[in-house]
Every structure is written in structure tokens, then in C-alpha cells.
Amino acid sequence: MAHEPGAVGLSTGSLDALQNEEMRKVMDVVDNLRRTGLGAILQLPQLVVCGDQSSGKSSVLEAITEIPFPRKENLCTRFATEIILRRARVETVSIRIIPDKLRPAGEVDALQSYKWTINDFTELPDLMDEVTDLMGFGKADQANLRAFSRDVLSIEIEGPHRPQLTLVDLPGLIHSENKQQSKDDVEIVRSLVEDYIGNQRTIILAVVSAKNDYANQIILKKARDVDDKGRRTLGIITKPDFLKAGSENERSWVELAQNKDIEFELGWHMLKNRAEEELSFSLEERDKSETTFFNKGRYRDLDRDGLGIAPLRKRLSQLLYTHLKRELPHLQQELNEKLKATTKELKGLGQSRSTPREIRRYLMQLGQDFQKIAQxxxxxxxxxxxxxxxxxxxxxxxxxxxxxxxxxxxxxxxxxxxxxxxxxxxxxxxxxxxxxxxxxxxxxxxxxxxxxxxxxxxxxxxxxxxxxxxxxxxxxxxxxxxxxxxxxxxxxxxxxxxxxxxxxxxxxxxxxxxxxxxxxxxxxxxxxxxxxxxxxxxxxxxxxxxxxxxxxxxxxxxxxxxxxxxxxxxxxxxxxxxxxxxxxxxxxxxxxxxxxxxxxxxxxxxxxxxxxxxxxxxxxxxxxxxxxxxxxxxxxxxxxxxxxxxxxxxxxxxxxxxxxxxxxxxxxxxxxxxxxxxxxxxxxxxxxxxxxxxxxxxxxxxxxxxxxxxxxMTDEQVCALAAEPKTIMQDRLRLETRHATLEAGQEAFRSALGTFW
Structure with missing residues (x-):
């Protein structure tokens, strides 16, 4: 639903410094490509927050985006949540479900038909209950019908001070099956995470919790499997406040943050999320508590650029900007190649033949062409x-x-x-x-x-x-x-x-x-x-x-x-x-x-x-x-x-x-x-x-x-002779949609040429 500017009760002034003008232009290119739906065809650059269960991923995402996600552990972590931040004149929050492509066609159509707008983030918990019910998880007070899903919840936030940024929070990796999480659930989450982080244009925000030995946290192995040089992986350490001050364990985590153990080219960053007694803190209070924590003990010896949420926002901004600058030319080349291949494939299907009139016109044209060449x-x-x-x-x-x-x-x-x-x-x-x-x-x-x-x-x-x-x-x-x-x-x-x-x-x-x-x-x-x-x-x-x-x-x-x-x-x-x-x-x-x-x-x-x-x-x-x-x-x-x-x-x-x-x-x-x-x-x-x-x-x-x-010929005769098979009709619709999306992507690139390149 439409609403007046400022209706969403959330200040984003701290995010406004994320990008300078040139950065915004680069982000605009990707944003326009995503608006065309190109993300379903090409791997678009994005930030993905991933980690083991209870590693603090949602808190990290909340701190970066300043969106207060519901604190119910059994909600957000059961499916991927995509956060799309866009600039616009009017503040709006739109929510929709992107169904798993393997769902039956009827379910896909039904889930795609659901779209919501909210006036305030306080409405988000109730909406999340409704979404999970639609996805087949059941309501909060009912027995769960399924534990995890490949469906994606997409939250699109527009406003005059929003940055151009896309982040995805993934379900936490499961170490082993239990009564609540089956072997299939373990496999679904593993496959989902691997699909996202396997995208070579994704910056991996690998979240590890200081509450557990990092050597046993699955995400680190997964990240190194797809990014062995660590060129697109940034390690994020959460919950350092659970470490005993001055302990050997604390020292090992500090060394990890200094990139002395598991090395990532992008390095590491340490955050202190809200403690259990701080859940009622505002985002400003959360940031203040974090700053106080890192100003004492061994953390005083760490580089300030690797501590706290404010430096992380700046760091991510620069990382994403550099990443996009490097990837956009390759993205454009891939887009052009896919458009060429799609055009060729679509041409191979020939003229559309879905109605008797189209079929007769197709056959008559074929007959004329045949007579001309044969003669x-x-x-x-x-x-x-x-x-x-x-x-x-x-x-x-x-x-x-x-x-x-x-x-x-x-x-x-x-x-x-x-x-x-x-x-x-x-x-x-x-x-x-x-x-x-x-x-x-x-x-x-x-x-x-x-x-x-x-x-x-x-x-x-x-x-x-x-x-x-x-x-x-x-x-x-x-x-x-x-x-x-x-x-x-x-x-x-x-x-x-x-x-x-x-x-x-x-x-x-x-x-x-x-x-x-x-x-x-x-x-x-x-x-x-x-x-x-x-x-x-x-x-x-x-x-x-x-x-x-x-x-x-x-x-x-x-x-x-x-x-x-x-x-x-x-x-x-x-x-x-x-x-x-x-x-x-x-x-x-x-x-x-x-x-x-x-x-x-x-x-x-x-x-x-x-x-x-x-x-x-x-x-x-x-x-x-x-x-x-x-x-x-x-x-x-x-x-x-x-x-x-x-x-x-x-x-x-x-x-x-x-x-x-x-x-x-x-x-x-x-x-x-x-x-x-x-x-x-x-x-x-x-x-x-x-x-x-x-x-x-x-x-x-x-x-x-x-x-x-x-x-x-009669309509029945021409249809019997040259009617397009249902599979061909589906292929044509798919290719036409794909072709239109790719052309829109090309136009997005052409539009950006005058302002960026």
C-alpha cells in the first residue's frame, strides 16, 4: 500500500555515508539490472550473510541494515531472507515470496500472488508468521509441517536516504540431524548455502560465534571450498563478550581476528551484538555498548577498522564497490552472450503457433517460401x-x-x-x-x-x-x-x-x-x-x-x-x-x-x-x-x-x-x-x-x-498439422520472458554508460 514519506519509523542517517556519488552510480547499475529480473538468469553481485546455526547471523544483518528482525529463532533462519535497499522519493516497504522453482506450478503461482506493504517494522513479526504459514511451515502454535524451505522472503525497502545494497540472510548450517531437524533438512540447508556462496559474484560474510570453537564451525570449510584464496570472503566474529577476559581462548580469537590463523584476503571483522539483557536496546544504544566493549582489554590492540558495526558498514561499502567495478564488465559480457544464445534458441522455435490463425499464417508463409525456393x-x-x-x-x-x-x-x-x-x-x-x-x-x-x-x-x-x-x-x-x-x-x-x-x-x-x-x-x-x-x-x-x-x-x-x-x-x-x-x-x-x-x-x-x-x-x-x-x-x-x-x-x-x-x-x-x-x-x-x-x-x-x-484447410486440420506442442509453447514463453529480461538488462547497461563509463 502507498504511504506518506517518513511513514516507516526508522532512521537511516548512519547508512547515508555508505556510498559517495560514484559508488551510488555503480550500485544503480546493479539495482537496475535486479529490477529487470536479471537475477534469475545471471549471477548478480550481492552480500550473503551465512554461518552455523545460532552464530548471530540475523543480528549481524540487523546491525548492518538497521532493520529490527523478529527475535524468534525458529522463523528467519528457516529460509533465505533477501534485503533489498533502494533509493526512491517515497519510503515504502514491500514484501513478497520468491517460490522455490521446484515447487509445483500451482503452488508457484499461488505464492507469487502474495505481496504485502507495511507502514512500520513493528508489523514485521506478524507478517513473518503469515509468510511461514504460506510456505508450509505451519503457524507458531502448530506442529511444524516442514523445517526448511528453498523459498526466499524478499523485503524491498525504498527511501530517499537508502543505499543501493542487497544482503541475504541464509539459514544456519546444521551440524547433525535431531528430532526437530531431519537428515533432509540438513541437506536442504547445506545445498541452499552452497548455491548462494558458490556464486562467484557473491561477497561471503562468514559469521562465526565466539561461543564455539571456530575449527568446528562448518561455514569456514564451506567458504574455503568455494573461495580457496579468500578473495571474496570476509570473516565476521560475533559474541566475543562470552569469552573470558584474559583467557587463552580469548587470545586465540583475537589472533583469528588479526588474520593469523585462517587467512582471508578480505580479512576478519569483530562485532558485539546485543546481549540477552540488551534486547530492548535501540540500535543507537547497541552501537554505544559495542564501542564501550571494544575499548577495553585485548581489543584495544586491534585495528579500529576491524571492530564494530560502523567500520563494518564502511568496509562492506568499499568491498562491494570494488567488487562491482571488477565484475560489471564480465557481467555485461555474459549478458550479451546469453542474449545472443537466447535469441538463437528462440529463433530456432520459429514463428509462434498458438492459435488457428497464427498456425494458418505460419503454414501459408512456409508454403510461399517453399514455392519460391523450389521454383x-x-x-x-x-x-x-x-x-x-x-x-x-x-x-x-x-x-x-x-x-x-x-x-x-x-x-x-x-x-x-x-x-x-x-x-x-x-x-x-x-x-x-x-x-x-x-x-x-x-x-x-x-x-x-x-x-x-x-x-x-x-x-x-x-x-x-x-x-x-x-x-x-x-x-x-x-x-x-x-x-x-x-x-x-x-x-x-x-x-x-x-x-x-x-x-x-x-x-x-x-x-x-x-x-x-x-x-x-x-x-x-x-x-x-x-x-x-x-x-x-x-x-x-x-x-x-x-x-x-x-x-x-x-x-x-x-x-x-x-x-x-x-x-x-x-x-x-x-x-x-x-x-x-x-x-x-x-x-x-x-x-x-x-x-x-x-x-x-x-x-x-x-x-x-x-x-x-x-x-x-x-x-x-x-x-x-x-x-x-x-x-x-x-x-x-x-x-x-x-x-x-x-x-x-x-x-x-x-x-x-x-x-x-x-x-x-x-x-x-x-x-x-x-x-x-x-x-x-x-x-x-x-x-x-x-x-x-x-x-x-x-x-x-x-x-x-x-x-x-x-x-x-479447416482450423482442425491446420492445428493437427502444425499446432505448437505444449512443451514448445512453454519453452517459447520461457525464452521470450528471458529474452525480454536480457534486453532490459542491456538497456540498463546502455543507460548507465552515460553516467558511469
Missing amino acids: SAVDGHYEDKYFGPVLSNEPVDHANNTQRLRAVVQYSNLQFARQMRLYGAKFRIIDRRDNTTSPPEAENSDEEDETDTPSAATSAAEAENSGKENEKESPSNQAYDEVKSLQSTKTREQAIAWVHEILQRSRGRELPGNFNPMLISQIFWQQSEPWKALASTHVDRIAKYCAVFIETLLPHLGSPEVSQQIKIYKVKPALERRCKRAHAELANIIDDKQRHPITYNHYYTTTIQKLRNKKNAETMEKLTKKLGREIYTKTNNLVHHVDTTALIRNVADGALELDMDKFSAQEALDCGTSYYKDERKYFINVVTKQVIERCLISGLADDVISSVDFGE
Whole structure:
């Protein structure tokens, strides 16, 4: 509740000297960071009062802050109490509970809803009773339901003369379990203290009581475990008035205060808290009693800066200021790193999808982005950053290159065409007469085919790899190994014999020396048997490239779980449908291939004539070698002379083939070879155009994933497809809250730059 200035009945003039102006500016930075809630993300600098049970921690905190805490021992020490002192125009005291993050969500929400304001610190004891009841301890006159809690009581005090300071009083460390404190309680307190003092930005105020041997007080070991150099630990000795004046025990405690036994870089400080008979003393009376005590006995020999509450306040102020000056740059760096990591993590969740409208908008945007990039890939335009750099160290059709879909398809089509020329024929026919590949592999009807023609002396492996740098590793070529292994070799004589067998089994009413037109069909059908396997393999290969392309693109556009859903319910059925259509189209083409031969391409007759001319040229070459002789001219030049009359007579006689079936087989082989070559060109074109391009590539950007389809879905359908899981929603809320807090922290640092740095 709001109240008038000065309503809180507490003087804080003695604290006003804690910080000069520069100190206050430094404190303002941390205070602003704490106001943003950054303490839940980063370890912020603070002072922590800790010690064993009954070591006088609460009295130390009371003396430092001048806040009169309730004297009931079973209250404050059962949970952490955070004291936040802030400057403001109006005096206010606000109290709230910071629930343990491991509590159930309902309990967390309930405890966070409680907030109080008080007008006077005399109201604090009653409020503490209410707080402990809410935390689950039960009321003072009831049996305790629990002994300790990880909940934090936060007391925020604002006023025009308040310093910027945060201190935390922790439950006292328990030596051993008993009837009131279980083994779990011992562990809870130990873990709680270790969490606080383990913060490398915490100044540890380790309180030890002179009533007990300091060697047996747990806090000293805990402090040295987390701060072995003692750089951020200040030892505070309480209750020295219980020591017998002049005793050996008193001397050992004085030496401890002089940093002669357990050494801390920050040293030690000694306080005298109010004795039992002094509980009614005001804070001013308490300070006066303390000063009187330290002005006698061995304490007169101690450094005045290490005795009493007033020097301690100044000492803590300077320690905290120096500590903050050192830690703030590291704190800012850590904040920036966490903001960067949180931004990346939040971006990884993608666009929010908590309502049907958000989900539909998300899906439609995903569809538009997909269509744009997919169409660019189909068209071969690779300007979008998605396509990345060119990977020249791998084959073109490697899986890592599939985002450049058009390039991969074009390369694979060329590989298919080449494989068809090399391995499309069932029989590879070798002509021994001139050591060259004879029909159907002669490929000499045009210049283009001749480049793929291996000689008899060229191994199949050399023919396969000639001029192809990446062919060995290329998936396109690896896929044809099975078909390649099925190809066998025949000499021309063996091929003629093979055709002769077909001729005898296909003979009709044709005259001797002629052949049944169906013989061409039989030769072609057998020679083209591998086509179906080669084409089917090629179709499956391109279909796989399309699938890999989409599977790679989807995670780039949307979250993993949505990509998986779209893949299952949209992409997979669409690709299966397109692949099925491609194989159906290929089946029709294969069926057409099995029909009676039809061609209107003049290359068919041209090829036949070239084969016959080649045959005649071979005959002429043999005769000229046989009939020719070498003579010297009058100028003593060597020339080759041929008797033309004898040559003509031998040509006429030698060209006759008396075996009519063999003659028909030779003619049929040449005609079958010519028709095979003509059909092979057609088959390559029709497979790449009608099957690959029409059925698999064309329309890929619109048919598989369409923003229009997403727009026409019902709310139930879009939610089923891309609704954000509850865990993702929770993660998003957590990250958005974290991100906002970190950004507010950055702004706090930026605001401080002009006044401090």
C-alpha cells in the first residue's frame, strides 16, 4: 500500500555515508539490472550473510541494515531472507515470496500472488508468521509441517536516504540431524548455502560465534571450498563478550581476528551484538555498548577498522564497490552472450503457433517460401542464400548438392544418356576385322555418337570413365552397375550367327535372301532389354533427388516437428503420387517400344547406307592390298600401283555371298542396328522429357506444398498439422520472458554508460 514519506519509523542517517556519488552510480547499475529480473538468469553481485546455526547471523544483518528482525529463532533462519535497499522519493516497504522453482506450478503461482506493504517494522513479526504459514511451515502454535524451505522472503525497502545494497540472510548450517531437524533438512540447508556462496559474484560474510570453537564451525570449510584464496570472503566474529577476559581462548580469537590463523584476503571483522539483557536496546544504544566493549582489554590492540558495526558498514561499502567495478564488465559480457544464445534458441522455435490463425499464417508463409525456393531450384536460379556455395569437391549429383536441383537433374540426365549409349544394348558387338566396335555399338551415324564409341582394345572400365572426372564416385553411375554387369560381348560373326538363329525361327513366306520384317523387331526387342531397368533406375534416382531436396528445404523453412508433420501428411503422399505417375508413363513408353517398329527418321536409312558403304570400303581396301604393287617412277618416287581391270573383276566376284541365310542375317543385323540407334535417341529424349521433366520436375514447387492448400484447410486440420506442442509453447514463453529480461538488462547497461563509463 502507498504511504506518506517518513511513514516507516526508522532512521537511516548512519547508512547515508555508505556510498559517495560514484559508488551510488555503480550500485544503480546493479539495482537496475535486479529490477529487470536479471537475477534469475545471471549471477548478480550481492552480500550473503551465512554461518552455523545460532552464530548471530540475523543480528549481524540487523546491525548492518538497521532493520529490527523478529527475535524468534525458529522463523528467519528457516529460509533465505533477501534485503533489498533502494533509493526512491517515497519510503515504502514491500514484501513478497520468491517460490522455490521446484515447487509445483500451482503452488508457484499461488505464492507469487502474495505481496504485502507495511507502514512500520513493528508489523514485521506478524507478517513473518503469515509468510511461514504460506510456505508450509505451519503457524507458531502448530506442529511444524516442514523445517526448511528453498523459498526466499524478499523485503524491498525504498527511501530517499537508502543505499543501493542487497544482503541475504541464509539459514544456519546444521551440524547433525535431531528430532526437530531431519537428515533432509540438513541437506536442504547445506545445498541452499552452497548455491548462494558458490556464486562467484557473491561477497561471503562468514559469521562465526565466539561461543564455539571456530575449527568446528562448518561455514569456514564451506567458504574455503568455494573461495580457496579468500578473495571474496570476509570473516565476521560475533559474541566475543562470552569469552573470558584474559583467557587463552580469548587470545586465540583475537589472533583469528588479526588474520593469523585462517587467512582471508578480505580479512576478519569483530562485532558485539546485543546481549540477552540488551534486547530492548535501540540500535543507537547497541552501537554505544559495542564501542564501550571494544575499548577495553585485548581489543584495544586491534585495528579500529576491524571492530564494530560502523567500520563494518564502511568496509562492506568499499568491498562491494570494488567488487562491482571488477565484475560489471564480465557481467555485461555474459549478458550479451546469453542474449545472443537466447535469441538463437528462440529463433530456432520459429514463428509462434498458438492459435488457428497464427498456425494458418505460419503454414501459408512456409508454403510461399517453399514455392519460391523450389521454383528457383527447378529453374536453375540459385540466387537465394539457401543454395549456399558451390561444392566442387564432390560429384554433381552427390546428396549434399541436391539443393541445386536443376543442376543435379541435368547432370543425371546426361549420365543416363551416356549409360544408355554404353550399356543400353544387351550385346556389345566387336568387329575383329579392324579392331573397332561394330554395330550396334559402332555409333558412327553421327559425330556425337562416335565420341562414346570404345574400341575393342579399350577396356570397359576405360570406356566407362573416359572424360568423366567424377564418374567413379557419382551415385548416378553406381546405380547402373547391375545393368552393366548383364551386358555381354559378341564378335560380328557371333552376332550374325545370333541373328541367323532368330531368322530361322522367324521365317515367313519371304523369298531366299530376304528376311521377315518381324526379324527387325526381334533383334531390337532383345538388344533393348536393358532399357527398362536403366530408365526405371533413372526415374527412381531423380525421384529420390526430389525427396532429398524437399526434406533438406523444409527444416530450413520451419520447425523440425512441423517439417516432419508436413513430410508425413503432405510431401510423402505427393511424391509417391508423382513417382507412381512417372513409372506409369515409363510403362507406356516401354509398351510402345514393344510394338512393331515404326520410324520416319531419315537417319535410319542414312545409317544403313553408311554401314553398307563401310562394308564396301573394307572390301575395296582388302583387294587393293591384294592386287596392288609398289613401283618406282622415273623420278625415283615410290608409288602403289593397282590394276583397275583386275580390281573391278575381283570386286564383282568377291562381293557375292552365296549363303542366302547369312546374307539375310547380315542385312537384318545392319537394319536392326540402325533401327536400334534411331529408337535409342528417341527413348532418351522421351524419358527425360515426358517422364522426368513432365512427371517429376515440372510443377514440383506447386504440387507438393501449396500455400493455397494451407489457406483452404479447416482450423482442425491446420492445428493437427502444425499446432505448437505444449512443451514448445512453454519453452517459447520461457525464452521470450528471458529474452525480454536480457534486453532490459542491456538497456540498463546502455543507460548507465552515460553516467558511469
